[in-house]
Amino acid sequence: xxxxxxxxxxxxxxxxxxxxxxxxxxxxxxxxxxxxxxxxxxxxxxxxxxxxxxxxxxxxxxxxxxxxxxxxxxxxxxxxxxxxxxxxxxxxxxxxxxxxxxxxxxxxxxxxxxxxxxxxxxxxxxxxxxxxxxxxxxxxxxxxxxxxxxxxxxxxxxxxxxxxxxxxxxxxxxxxxxxxxxxxxxxxxxxxxxxxxxxxxxxxxxxxxxxxxxxxxxxxxxxxxxxxxxxxxxxxxxxxxxxxxxxxxxxxxxxxxxxxxxxxxxxxxxx
Ligand SMILES: *[C@@H]1O[C@H](CO)[C@@H](O)[C@H](O)[C@H]1NC(C)=O
Ligand SMILES: *[C@@H]1O[C@H](CO)[C@@H](O)[C@H](O)[C@H]1NC(C)=O
Numbered sequence: 197x198x199x200x201x202x203x204x205x206x207x208x209x210x211x212x213x214x215x216x217x218x219x220x221x222x223x224x225x226x227x228x229x230x231x232x233x234x235x236x237x238x239x240x241x242x243x244x245x246x247x248x249x250x251x252x253x254x255x256x257x258x259x260x261x262x263x264x265x266x267x268x269x270x271x272x273x274x275x276x277x278x279x280x281x282x283x284x285x286x287x288x289x290x291x292x293x294x295x296x297x298x299x300x301x302x303x304x305x306x307x308x309x310x311x312x313x314x315x316x317x318x319x320x321x322x323x324x325x326x327x328x329x330x331x332x333x334x335x336x337x338x339x340x341x342x343x344x345x346x347x348x349x350x351x352x353x354x355x356x357x358x359x360x361x362x363x364x365x366x367x368x369x370x371x372x373x374x375x376x377x378x379x380x381x382x383x384x385x386x387x388x389x390x391x392x393x394x395x396x397x398x399x400x401x402x403x404x405x406x407x408x409x410x411x412x413x414x415x416x417x418x419x420x421x422x423x424x425x426x427x428x429x430x431x432x433x434x435x436x437x438x439x440x441x442x443x444x445x446x447x448x449x450x451x452x453x454x455x456x457x458x459x460x461x462x463x464x465x466x467x
Pocket of ligand 1: 218269386388
């Protein structure tokens with residue numbers, strides 16, 4: 197369509213102007229920003245006698261970037277940074293109690309977000325399709341796509357995790373987790389960050405289980421079938437420090453056993 201040709205022309209003009217100046221927000225062009233959650237329900241798998249598994253739809257984000265020429269001795273990385281900002285993840289075993297995955301610092305309000313990096317590519321979500329590195333000097337604009345995706349595919353024991361018994365007692369699973377995802381250009385020497393976009397998304401899962409029924413017929417999805425679509429914010433949101441470094445959510449999370457009566461127990465401590 198002619199409108200996209202028009203905006204490309206304007207972008208090229210801005211890039212030409214930016215050729216010999218400092219890289220700034222205005223000179224980095226983002227086309228075709230897309231942030232979606234697949235329009236399919238969470239799928240429950242009941243083929244293991246030990247655990248129930250569920251697979252949520254994918255959150256997917258991608259953008260086409262045109263980066264202006266990068267001066268000699270500058271290196272820029274453009275890509276996705278993601279943090280978890282809220283987590284409820286309960287597995288209820290009738291009136292005995294529940295197991296719960298928790299991020300203690302987030303739960304107690306000590307931090308506003310926890311990095312969701314893969315654990316090696318900090319601060320980035322990953323280092324394959326998620327980032328592109330531009331080492332200066334480059335004489336022409338660089339064009340590339342950065343993309344990421346995320347979903348949940350956990351296992352939940354049919355039996356109470358702190359007991360020796362194998363008796364299935366699981367009755368409910370409830371998960372509600374929120375994330376903020378940033379598209380960022382980072383000057384690797386000065387660590388200066390240029391925020392290009394901020395996205396918020398949420399994944400919710402509600403499953404009811406009748407543990408008395410035979411394996412394969414115990415559980416069903418309740419509540420919403422489809423997830424709310426991600427929101428691309430019109431204003432940028434700053435990246436909190438804990439969204440940038442260790443520990444990531446995988447290493448920080450603990451599995452608690454919270455009995456109906458008595459004291460909570462740490463089943464799996466943080467790494
Ligand atoms: C990027 O880093 C270089 C040093 O490698 C510095 O001279 C330059 O001012 C920085 N540019 C921006 C826009 O941060
Ligand atoms: C990603 O990071 C790992 C661990 O640091 C490294 O071994 C691998 O080569 C990196 N991959 C890419 C594509 O940069």
